[in-house]
Amino acid sequence: MQEDSVGVVDTLTQVYSDKWTGAEQFNETNPLLTFMYSNDLIYVVLGVTLIIWCVLLFFMFRVDKKVSSLEDKLNSE
Amino acid sequence: MTIVIIGGFIIQIPQIPILEQTARNIFFHVPMWMAMYAMFLTSCIYSIRYLNSPEMRFDIKAESAANVGIVFGICGLLTGSLWARFTWGTWWTFAEPKMNLAALALMIYVAYFVLRSAFDDEEKRAKIAAVYNIFAVTTIPFLLYVVPRQLTSLHPGADGNPAFSEITAVELRYILYPAMIGFIALSFWIYDIVHRYKTVQYRTENS
Numbered sequence: 391m392q393e394d395s396v397g398v399v400d401t402l403t404q405v406y407s408d409k410w411t412g413a414e415q416f417n418e419t420n421p422l423l424t425f426m427y428s429n430d431l432i433y434v435v436l437g438v439t440l441i442i443w444c445v446l447l448f449f450m451f452r453v454d455k456k457v458s459s460l461e462d463k464l465n466s467e
Numbered sequence: 468m469t470i471v472i473i474g475g476f477i478i479q480i481p482q483i484p485i486l487e488q489t490a491r492n493i494f495f496h497v498p499m500w501m502a503m504y505a506m507f508l509t510s511c512i513y514s515i516r517y518l519n520s521p522e523m524r525f526d527i528k529a530e531s532a533a534n535v536g537i538v539f540g541i542c543g544l545l546t547g548s549l550w551a552r553f554t555w556g557t558w559w560t561f562a563e564p565k566m567n568l569a570a571l572a573l574m575i576y577v578a579y580f581v582l583r584s585a586f587d588d589e590e591k592r593a594k595i596a597a598v599y600n601i602f603a604v605t606t607i608p609f610l611l612y613v614v615p616r617q618l619t620s621l622h623p624g625a626d627g628n629p630a631f632s633e634i635t636a637v638e639l640r641y642i643l644y645p646a647m648i649g650f651i652a653l654s655f656w657i658y659d660i661v662h663r664y665k666t667v668q669y670r671t672e673n674s
Binding site: 434435437438439441442445446449450453456457460463464 | 492495496499538541542545546549550553554657660661664667668671
C-alpha cells in the first residue's frame with residue numbers, strides 16, 4: 391500500500407535514476423583507478439599528501455617571487 | 468627566535484609513522500582545517516586589535532593570517548575531495564553539508580580579499596576589512612560545527628556525534644595531535660614570512 395503511494399508520488403526517481411551515477415562510478419575501471427584502489431587505497435594517501443605539498447609549495451614560490459621583485463625594486467632605487 | 472622554536476615543531480611532521488590505508492589521511496586532512504582555524508582566529512584577533520588601536524601593522528598581520536588561512540583551507544578542501552572520491556565514490560556531493568559549508572566558509576574569506584581590493588584609501592580599507600573579518604570569523608563555528616552536526620552526513624561529526632573523541636583509535640591520536648601541532652606551527656611560520664614580506668612592502672611604499 392505504502393510502496394504504491396510512494397511509487398505514484400515519486401516521479402523523480404524514475405526520471406533521474408539513470409542520471410544518479412555517483413554511486414555507479416565506483417565500479418568504473420580504468421588503469422588509473424585500479425592503480426589508486428590497489429594496496430588498500432594507499433595511493434589516495436599519497437595523493438592527499440602530494441596535494442598539500444604542491445599547494446603549499448606553489449604558495450611559497452609565489453611569496454618568493456614577490457620578495458624577489460621587491461628586492462629588485464629596492465636595489466634599483 | 469620565534470622561527471627557531473616553531474622550526475622545532477615542524478620537525479615533528481616528517482616523523483609521522485605510516486600505518487594503514489586511507490585512515491592515515493586523518494593526519495593530513497584534519498590538521499589542514501585546524502591550521503585554517505588557527506589562522507582565521509589569529510586574523511580575527513589582529514582585526515580586533517586594529518579596531519582598538521588603528522596601527523597599520525595590525526592590519527597587515529590580519530591580512531597575512533587570512534591569506535595563509537585560505538591556502539590551508541584550499542588544501543583541506545582538495546584533500547577532502549580526493550578522499551571522498553575513493554571512499555564515498557564521488558568528488559563532490561551537494562548532499563554533504565560539511566563539504567559545502569566548508570566551501571562557503573572559504574568563499575566568505577575570498578570575499579574578504581575582494582573587499583580589500585575595492586578600496587584605495589588605506590585607513591578606510593583597513594577599518595572596513597577589520598569589521599568584515601570579525602563578522603566572517605563568527606560564521607566559521609556555525610558553518611563548520613553547529614550546522615553540520617544537526618544534519619545527516621557521511622562525514623564524521625554529523626548527527627550530533629563528535630568528529631573524533633571516542634571513535635578515533637588511540638594509536639591514531641598519538642600521531643594526529645602532533646600532526647595538528649606541527650601543521651599549525653607550519654602555518655604560523657608561513658604566516659610569519661608572509662607578514663614580514665608585507666611589512667617590508669608597506670614600508671617601501673610609504674618611504
